[in-house]
Amino acid sequence: MTPQEHRQRILDDLEPMPAYPQPLMDCLGLAVAEDVHAGVSLPGFDNSSMDGYAVHYADVATASADAPVRLPVVGEIGAGQASVLALPPGAAAKIMTGAPMPAGADTVVPYEWTDRGVAAVEIRRTPDEAQHVRYAGEDVAKGDLLVPAGTVLGPRHLGLIASVGRAQVAVRPRPRVVVLSTGTELREPGDSLGHDSIYDGNSFLLAAAARRAGAIAYRVGIVPDEPRAFMAALSDQLVRADLVVTSGGVSMGDYDVVKEALTPHGVWFGPVAMQPGKPQGFGRVGEERVPVVCLPGNPVSSFVSFELFVLPAVRRLMGLTPEARPVRRATLTHPVRSAQGKEQYLRGWYDGSQASVSPVGGPGSHLIGDLAAANCLIVIPPETVSLGENAEVDVIELDAEF
Ligand SMILES: Nc1nc2c(c(=O)[nH]1)N[C@H]1C(S)=C(S)[C@@H](COP(=O)(O)OP(=O)(O)OC[C@H]3O[C@@H](n4cnc5c(N)ncnc54)[C@H](O)[C@@H]3O)O[C@H]1N2
Numbered sequence: 001m002t003p004q005e006h007r008q009r010i011l012d013d014l015e016p017m018p019a020y021p022q023p024l025m026d027c028l029g030l031a032v033a034e035d036v037h038a039g040v041s042l043p044g045f046d047n048s049s050m051d052g053y054a055v056h057y058a059d060v061a062t063a064s065a066d067a068p069v070r071l072p073v074v075g076e077i078g079a080g081q082a083s084v085l086a087l088p089p090g091a092a093a094k095i096m097t098g099a100p101m102p103a104g105a106d107t108v109v110p111y112e113w114t115d116r117g118v119a120a121v122e123i124r125r126t127p128d129e130a131q132h133v134r135y136a137g138e139d140v141a142k143g144d145l146l147v148p149a150g151t152v153l154g155p156r157h158l159g160l161i162a163s164v165g166r167a168q169v170a171v172r173p174r175p176r177v178v179v180l181s182t183g184t185e186l187r188e189p190g191d192s193l194g195h196d197s198i199y200d201g202n203s204f205l206l207a208a209a210a211r212r213a214g215a216i217a218y219r220v221g222i223v224p225d226e227p228r229a230f231m232a233a234l235s236d237q238l239v240r241a242d243l244v245v246t247s248g249g250v251s252m253g254d255y256d257v258v259k260e261a262l263t264p265h266g267v268w269f270g271p272v273a274m275q276p277g278k279p280q281g282f283g284r285v286g287e288e289r290v291p292v293v294c295l296p297g298n299p300v301s302s303f304v305s306f307e308l309f310v311l312p313a314v315r316r317l318m319g320l321t322p323e324a325r326p327v328r329r330a331t332l333t334h335p336v337r338s339a340q341g342k343e344q345y346l347r348g349w350y351d352g353s354q355a356s357v358s359p360v361g362g363p364g365s366h367l368i369g370d371l372a373a374a375n376c377l378i379v380i381p382p383e384t385v386s387l388g389e390n391a392e393v394d395v396i397e398l399d400a401e402f
């Protein structure tokens with residue numbers, strides 16, 4: 001099974017979660033599940049784009065510094081305080097930016113071209129006809145399609161949707177992802193270590209990656225390599241999970257708890273032709289048939305597997321496309337070697353300005369120090385065993401938004 005086949009199998013088994021209306025501030029980064037149309041026009045009414053005086057153009061068409069035009073000021077129109085509804089010929093009304101044009105007025109003269117008079121105003125320059133008027137509907141017309149279904153809502157979409165008066169919009173929710181890490185050798189950071197124990201880095205790595213992918217991540221404490229304890233912990237979590245991710249216990253050892261506990265429930269375990277990340281598992285568990293992705297325990301294997309399989313699964317549940325990270329081409333700064341028959345995912349540093357990539361550290365799947373120093377994965381195809389400097393490779397940028 002290739003990594004692509006394994007990913008496709010997971011994606012084929014999942015569907016986007018049902019959408020429901022949520023308040024706008026909860027919709028950032030989510031896929032909208034309806035075509036959002038404008039319920040009102042924008043601007044909603046003809047209004048001024050400057051602080052100044054609303055006038056009839058014909059009254060001021062000859063104004064100049066030498067021969068200013070003097071008009072009585074019949075009132076003042078502030079934004080949200082429109083007292084002057086109509087302007088008679090031969091008069092001016094003070095008007096503020098955003099305030100509605102009074103009926104009859106067609107032009108705005110900015111303060112700077114006047115004496116800023118209160119009872120009467122002296123206009124010292126001829127404006128262009130219709131200057132500084134913003135017309136109803138010139139931006140958005142009522143009924144326009146503003147945001148098509150499937151769009152991932154960003155700040156500008158939310159600002160527009162709010163501007164047409166919608167308080168809620170139907171979006172696909174964030175999936176709740178439960179992360180369980182297994183291993184009798186694991187200890188919580190902050191606790192003391194024995195001669196044969198290690199800190200549980202993976203649950204933080206995976207829960208943080210799930211949150212970064214858009215999920216609500218629940219990091220569950222450490223579960224020992226004991227099938228009954230694992231099943232008890234898993235059962236407790238299923239009620240709040242849209243997806244479960246496990247770390248460890250999937251290979252060939254005598255205590256590979258996840259595989260031992262879940263194989264009888266019909267979860268598939270087997271090798272995927274990749275390094276790191278060879279042993280994998282996927283299936284559904286419990287009455288609600290919650291999907292569970294079982295990742296290997298080596299930290300780099302776990303992370304690479306997350307990127308290739310869990311991130312796309314989360315995006316699928318959220319209705320985000322493309323599900324998998326885009327692949328870029330880059331030139332190697334140093335030669336690399338790779339095992340035959342497996343797709344190799346080396347850690348690297350991608351320099352987008354040069355479209356170049358440098359290997360970071362070795363291929364070992366325990367090298368979490370090198371993993372943290374990398375910003376990409378370098379993909380070496382299964383049939384390739386070595387590549388020289390300047391060879392072109394596929395690169396998966398790890399922190400890029402897509
Ligand atoms: N005889 C074989 N042995 C192994 C095979 C194999 O095919 N035949 N595959 C190797 C490969 S490849 C991998 S990857 C690992 C996967 O092992 P498991 O998923 O069963 O994981 P564990 O045995 O539980 O742990 C592996 C390794 O990772 C460390 N680990 C585990 N959990 C954490 C954690 N939460 N935080 C930090 N580090 C963790 C653990 O201590 C082990 O060192 O199997 C190979 N073996």
Ligand code: MOO
Pocket residue numbers: 274275276277278279296298300301365
């Ligand atoms: O799959 Mo393992 O990840 O090679 O160490």
